[in-house]
Amino acid sequence: MTVDKNYERKRKLVNSFGKAIVFISALLLIIITVSLFLFVTSKGLSTFIKDGISIKEFLFSTTWNPDREVPAVGSLQFIIGSILVSAFAIMISAPLGVSSAIFMVEIEKKLGQKILQPAIEIFVGIPSVVYGWVGLTVLVPFISKHFGGLGFSLLAGILVLTIMTLPTITSVSTDAIRSLPVEIREASYALGATRWQTIRHVVIPAAKSGILTAIILGLARAFGEALAVQMVIGNRPVIPKSFLEPMSTITSIITMDMANTAMGSVWNDALWSLALLLLIISFTFIIIIKLVGRRGMYK
Amino acid sequence: MKSKLYDKIATIYFYAVAVFLILFLVSLISYILYQGRTKLNIDFLTSPPKFMEAGGGIGPQLFNSLELLIITLIISVPIGLGAGIYMAEYAKPGLLTELIRLSVETLSSMPSIVVGLFGLLVFVTMTGWGYSLIAGALALTVLNLPVMTRVSEDSIRSVPNSLREASYALGSTKWQTIVKVVVPAAMPGIITGIILTAGRIFGEAAALLYTAGMSSPALNFSNLNPSSPTSPLNIFRPAETLAVYIWKVNSEGLAPDARQIADGAAAVLLLMVLIFNILARWLGSTLYKRMTGEK
Amino acid sequence: MKKIEVRELDLFYGEVQALKKINLDVEANSVLALIGPSGCGKSTFIRTLNRMNDLIEGVKINGTVLLDGQDLYKEVDVIELRKKVGMVFQKPNPFPMTVYDNVAYGPRIHGIKDKKKLNEIVEKSLKAAALWDEVKDRLHKSALSLSGGQQQRLCIARTLAVEPEVILMDEPTSALDPISTMKIEELIEELKNKYTIIIVTHNMQQAGRVSDYTAFFLNGELIESGPTDQVFYNPKDKRTEDYITGRFG
Ligand SMILES: Nc1ncnc2c1ncn2[C@@H]1O[C@H](COP(=O)(O)OP(=O)(O)O)[C@@H](O)[C@H]1O
Ligand SMILES: [Mg+2]
Numbered sequence: 001m002t003v004d005k006n007y008e009r010k011r012k013l014v015n016s017f018g019k020a021i022v023f024i025s026a027l028l029l030i031i032i033t034v035s036l037f038l039f040v041t042s043k044g045l046s047t048f049i050k051d052g053i054s055i056k057e058f059l060f061s062t063t064w065n066p067d068r069e070v071p072a073v074g075s076l077q078f079i080i081g082s083i084l085v086s087a088f089a090i091m092i093s094a095p096l097g098v099s100s101a102i103f104m105v106e107i108e109k110k111l112g113q114k115i116l117q118p119a120i121e122i123f124v125g126i127p128s129v130v131y132g133w134v135g136l137t138v139l140v141p142f143i144s145k146h147f148g149g150l151g152f153s154l155l156a157g158i159l160v161l162t163i164m165t166l167p168t169i170t171s172v173s174t175d176a177i178r179s180l181p182v183e184i185r186e187a188s189y190a191l192g193a194t195r196w197q198t199i200r201h202v203v204i205p206a207a208k209s210g211i212l213t214a215i216i217l218g219l220a221r222a223f224g225e226a227l228a229v230q231m232v233i234g235n236r237p238v239i240p241k242s243f244l245e246p247m248s249t250i251t252s253i254i255t256m257d258m259a260n261t262a263m264g265s266v267w268n269d270a271l272w273s274l275a276l277l278l279l280i281i282s283f284t285f286i287i288i289i290k291l292v293g294r295r296g297m298y299k
Numbered sequence: 300m301k302s303k304l305y306d307k308i309a310t311i312y313f314y315a316v317a318v319f320l321i322l323f324l325v326s327l328i329s330y331i332l333y334q335g336r337t338k339l340n341i342d343f344l345t346s347p348p349k350f351m352e353a354g355g356g357i358g359p360q361l362f363n364s365l366e367l368l369i370i371t372l373i374i375s376v377p378i379g380l381g382a383g384i385y386m387a388e389y390a391k392p393g394l395l396t397e398l399i400r401l402s403v404e405t406l407s408s409m410p411s412i413v414v415g416l417f418g419l420l421v422f423v424t425m426t427g428w429g430y431s432l433i434a435g436a437l438a439l440t441v442l443n444l445p446v447m448t449r450v451s452e453d454s455i456r457s458v459p460n461s462l463r464e465a466s467y468a469l470g471s472t473k474w475q476t477i478v479k480v481v482v483p484a485a486m487p488g489i490i491t492g493i494i495l496t497a498g499r500i501f502g503e504a505a506a507l508l509y510t511a512g513m514s515s516p517a518l519n520f521s522n523l524n525p526s527s528p529t530s531p532l533n534i535f536r537p538a539e540t541l542a543v544y545i546w547k548v549n550s551e552g553l554a555p556d557a558r559q560i561a562d563g564a565a566a567v568l569l570l571m572v573l574i575f576n577i578l579a580r581w582l583g584s585t586l587y588k589r590m591t592g593e594k
Numbered sequence: 595m596k597k598i599e600v601r602e603l604d605l606f607y608g609e610v611q612a613l614k615k616i617n618l619d620v621e622a623n624s625v626l627a628l629i630g631p632s633g634c635g636k637s638t639f640i641r642t643l644n645r646m647n648d649l650i651e652g653v654k655i656n657g658t659v660l661l662d663g664q665d666l667y668k669e670v671d672v673i674e675l676r677k678k679v680g681m682v683f684q685k686p687n688p689f690p691m692t693v694y695d696n697v698a699y700g701p702r703i704h705g706i707k708d709k710k711k712l713n714e715i716v717e718k719s720l721k722a723a724a725l726w727d728e729v730k731d732r733l734h735k736s737a738l739s740l741s742g743g744q745q746q747r748l749c750i751a752r753t754l755a756v757e758p759e760v761i762l763m764d765e766p767t768s769a770l771d772p773i774s775t776m777k778i779e780e781l782i783e784e785l786k787n788k789y790t791i792i793i794v795t796h797n798m799q800q801a802g803r804v805s806d807y808t809a810f811f812l813n814g815e816l817i818e819s820g821p822t823d824q825v826f827y828n829p830k831d832k833r834t835e836d837y838i839t840g841r842f843g
């Protein structure tokens with residue numbers, strides 16, 4: 001085979017060029033992430049730097065009067081609202097999600113793969129506004145009718161987020177449980193363990209770090225979800241005293257107020273500070289997941 | 300024996316959870332489709348919404364959603380694929396690779412409202428484009444890139460090494476091996492991934508409220524001048540999508556049949572997502588079969 | 595005394611027949627070696643003895659297997675059975691737990707909670723598996739930190755902790771280095787006083803060294819079985835002779 005010198009040179013050039021292109025693509029991810037952090041941080045800090053509001057007031061006061069002469073932007077109620085709604089949602093969806101993962105891997109492989117798995121994937125795919133809309137038109141009136149109140153409530157937010165975090169928890173823990181070697185299950189059965197004993201004492205402990213990751217990812221999704229929650233919680237800037245009272249979250253107040261405020265006003269700055277808080281929380285979740293993953297035994 | 304009793308109880312419990320979830324999903328889907336059933340017609344899908352009176356449609360919103368989806372894919376697929384190729388084929392263990400990975404993970408769990416605000420700042424305000432299709436597409440790109448990168452990296456990694464070796468053994472360069480052997484072999488996975496992410500893009504609203512905007516000028520489909528505000532080809536026009544529209548109807552719906560309109564729009568959105576899902580499954584398995592030669 | 599009697603045993607994986615009309619007796623307190631080329635059904639056979647094949651979908655079994663005269667598939671509860679018939683696998687498969695918890699797992703799931711009792715069982719089992727001296731200072735470290743040979747002896751200890759009567763071993767040394775292999779062979783020698791042992795092995799010398807009886811499988815059939823000396827030096831079937839001499843080179 002004769003080789004054309006020019007072709008050889010071109011081939012080498014294309015080779016280096018291709019590498020450069022894909023490298024730049026990857027680099028772009030870092031650039032986007034860094035600039036996202038920089039922009040949100042610089043906007044988010046102006047509440048404290050430019051407007052002279054103390055971080056303490058922002059984080060620990062519940063006085064939210066952003067449009068007054070002397071604006072107060074205490075945001076504790078939003079922070080607590082986000083924590084309440086996410087934590088309760090996860091308390092319901094984590095056991096359900098892990099159970100359905102166990103069902104798919106340990107109890108009914110075939111049925112699980114044919115029916116439950118696709119169902120979970122569809123759950124993931126349903127847009128959050130659709131969840132919000134169903135929450136608004138079904139759940140809210142239902143709560144109002146059977147439990148009293150307006151229906152727009154912490155409870156409604158919890159239930160909507162339960163459904164939205166469930167598929168995340170299920171699919172991530174399914175992966176974790178599925179990746180366990182079949183040999184440790186056999187070892188347990190060979191010692192005379194029942195299926196439940198094997199699940200409880202071998203499978204769950206061995207998949208612990210994966211399951212924990214799943215739950216944290218679910219929590220992150222709950223914390224960051226905006227519209228579905230905003231549509232059903234009533235958006236009153238207070239800490240709810242019962243499950244049936246309206247409330248607000250970090251994301252809901254941003255969603256509601258961003259359009260009503262002028263860039264550069266204290267009100268607007270406070271919303272950016274909330275966005276910064278959200279960013280920090282979501283980054284913290286990622287770091288926790290990394291630490292948990294490092295401790296995993298089979299990874 | 301006690302352990303056997305517990306085993307029985309546990310089994311019943313797991314079945315109950317599974318059955319409950321499936322019934323729940325089935326009733327959720329049927330409810331949404333049932334509520335929107337009267338709106339699933341061509342007229343509703345193509346005519347423009349009406350302000351303060353009944354009988355409006357979702358034509359422009361549906362069109363905007365599709366256009367936005369296409370623009371987003373055009374931007375994010377090549378970059379995501381490139382980044383995926385880099386991570387799977389070139390990246391060496393080290394600080395830089397760790398940073399890229401951390402970026403992917405951070406971005407993929409970033410709340411979409413935060414991405415929307417970032418888009419507002421950079422793509423809407425700093426560029427001076429205002430609320431626009433292109434600003435929306437760029438915000439969605441930020442959301443979609445990490446997913447696309449992961450999907451590509453995973454699919455490329457799962458290509459067996461023997462294929463690469465065979466290509467190298469014939470004297471190919473690394474780039475030729477990637478372009479001609481590795482990426483085609485990874486295609487079924489990548490395409491399935493693209494379609495699934497398309498479903499997510501299609502239903503996204505929070506990132507678009509403050510980028511693509513919440514209004515939609517009337518479109519004139521015979522106007523192909525990309526700089527005219529009524530032209531569908533104008534990527535600098537504000538473009539409310541279907542998902543954003545549902546959110547907006549709920550908070551400020553003024554038409555008397557706002558409720559029905561949102562029901563219809565929700566049903567359409569759900570149907571689109573189901574179609575994307577089925578398409579992804581079907582195409583994934585078809586492509587895989589074709590590739591492995593078992594027709 | 596016969597511990598296990600297998601009569602006319604067929605096993606199918608879906609449509610494929612993996613065991614054909616197996617008839618075999620196993621003497622109590624002896625070591626039986628199963629030999630034969632890869633894929634001939636040795637693992638499949640050994641797994642019928644503690645019903646591990648129940649876990650695989652589409653498996654169908656005909657014929658009878660008697661343990662102490664009772665039909666395994668009709669008269670015996672599967673959990674009781676697995677308590678009596680322990681198993682050691684080809685690849686060491688410790689649980690991702692501490693050394694201690696691995697050994698205590700079996701007694702615990704069978705209802706022993708008393709700390710002192712557990713300590714005794716763990717120590718006794720690890721000693722019986724000739725591992726105690728090597729791990730007594732790291733009982734509460736992860737079992738995955740042990741070497742391959744140690745892991746396999748841990749798996750044996752884990753099996754012993756349930757106090758079985760029969761121990762099945764499926765190529766227990768094939769993933770191990772020669773020194774670990776030697777240790778496990780010595781262990782088998784000791785264990786046979788108390789237990790009935792059935793061991794699958796690829797290694798002819800190993801079969802010769804450790805077993806009292808040998809059974810030769812080929813394509814899902816039991817070709818020949820009997821005292822090891824007889825099967826090795828005086829085989830009745832031509833195929834047995836070919837296999838053994840081929841192996842001995
Ligand atoms: N789970 C299974 N499903 C289907 N066929 C199997 C399964 N396990 C083993 N086989 C088949 O049964 C035959 C015997 O396998 P095995 O008992 O593992 O042989 P050995 O242990 O002697 O190497 C082989 O042909 C193998 O392919
Ligand atoms: Mg085998």
